[in-house]
Amino acid sequence: MSTVAIQGVSPVAHLGVILAEGPDAASFLHGQLTQDFALLGASEARLAALCTAKGRMIASFIGIRPEPERILLVCSRDILAATLKRLSMYVMRAKAKLSDASEAYALYGLAGNAVSANAPGAVATPWQRSAVPLVGSIEAGAEASVVTLYPADGVPRALWIAPAGSAAPTGPALDPALWAWSEVRSGIVTLTQPVVEAFVPQMLNYESVGGVNFKKGCYPGQEIVARSQFRGTLKRRSCVVQADGPVVVGQEVFAGSDATQPVGTVAQAAEAPGGGWAALVSMQIAALDAGPLHAGAAEGAEATHGPALRVDPLPYSLLEDI
Numbered sequence: 001m002s003t004v005a006i007q008g009v010s011p012v013a014h015l016g017v018i019l020a021e022g023p024d025a026a027s028f029l030h031g032q033l034t035q036d037f038a039l040l041g042a043s044e045a046r047l048a049a050l051c052t053a054k055g056r057m058i059a060s061f062i063g064i065r066p067e068p069e070r071i072l073l074v075c076s077r078d079i080l081a082a083t084l085k086r087l088s089m090y091v092m093r094a095k096a097k098l099s100d101a102s103e104a105y106a107l108y109g110l111a112g113n114a115v116s117a118n119a120p121g122a123v124a125t126p127w128q129r130s131a132v133p134l135v136g137s138i139e140a141g142a143e144a145s146v147v148t149l150y151p152a153d154g155v156p157r158a159l160w161i162a163p164a165g166s167a168a169p170t171g172p173a174l175d176p177a178l179w180a181w182s183e184v185r186s187g188i189v190t191l192t193q194p195v196v197e198a199f200v201p202q203m204l205n206y207e208s209v210g211g212v213n214f215k216k217g218c219y220p221g222q223e224i225v226a227r228s229q230f231r232g233t234l235k236r237r238s239c240v241v242q243a244d245g246p247v248v249v250g251q252e253v254f255a256g257s258d259a260t261q262p263v264g265t266v267a268q269a270a271e272a273p274g275g276g277w278a279a280l281v282s283m284q285i286a287a288l289d290a291g292p293l294h295a296g297a298a299e300g301a302e303a304t305h306g307p308a309l310r311v312d313p314l315p316y317s318l319l320e321d322i
């Protein structure tokens with residue numbers, strides 16, 4: 001693993017924004033996503049998933065509520081259009097309007113000292129929102145939202161969300177590739193198109209990092225998600241791994257010498273600054289003791305094995321299975 005410490009400000013062009021507005025915006029999303037949006041306060045953020053009726057994740061979000069009737073959902077751009085279309089199908093009589101607001105907002109990743117420099121009042125606890133006044137903004141009273149994220153190798157991180165055209169956060173430029181690597185090292189998966197419908201939330205540790213609320217009301221797939229948690233049937237977990245060579249999202253992972261039965265799937269990956277790659281792999285728990293791990297060979301490759309994988313400790317604790 002590289003010991004490079006990330007510091008600075010990076011644009012995050014791979015993320016987009018869905019805007020939900022109206023008197024019923026919060027209650028509508030509360031009935032669709034895995035987290036509680038009805039009680040979402042202005043100083044909070046939510047990690048959440050949208051699932052199929054079978055409990056399989058089709059999108060993940062970071063949600064904030066800067067105004068009582070406005071909620072922003074940040075998700076991967078490659079699934080935004082399909083996600084927006086699916087959510088819109090269920091609005092029906094709810095007094096809520098959903099739209100793609102990606103061009104209306106500028107998103108940046110803050111790492112290291114850039115967090116405290118741009119949001120002096122930000123707390124260290126993940127999934128909190130700080131409002132930062134935008135001095136000199138064309139719009140009176142405009143502010144940026146700074147969402148505290150999980151750290152990467154102990155380095156503080158945050159997501160900056162501000163109206164497009166406003167001044168960018170201050171700090172040294174951070175290579176987007178380093179930001180992508182920090183996302184993997186944080187242990188939190190952002191769902192992208194290659195793994196849509198591949199996982200229930202617990203397969204990505206979402207119940208342990210604030211992505212599932214088991215006390216809220218029903219949502220699509222809620223029964224499956226709850227059953228997986230409370231009946232002790234969790235067989236897969238997300239692991240942070242290092243790889244000797246390139247790995248890609250959706251690539252299968254194998255254990256030992258058995259090249260026929262995959263034991264995991266790459267959920268997110270990024271090149272490491274000191275060489276090699278980092279990845280988040282949704283893995284069969286039993287396979288962690290089943291011998292050396294390797295990614296499957298790239299399509300069309302002659303080699304029987306892809307890169308070797310080494311599992312690192314998770315940067316957070318998992319909730320005990322019930």
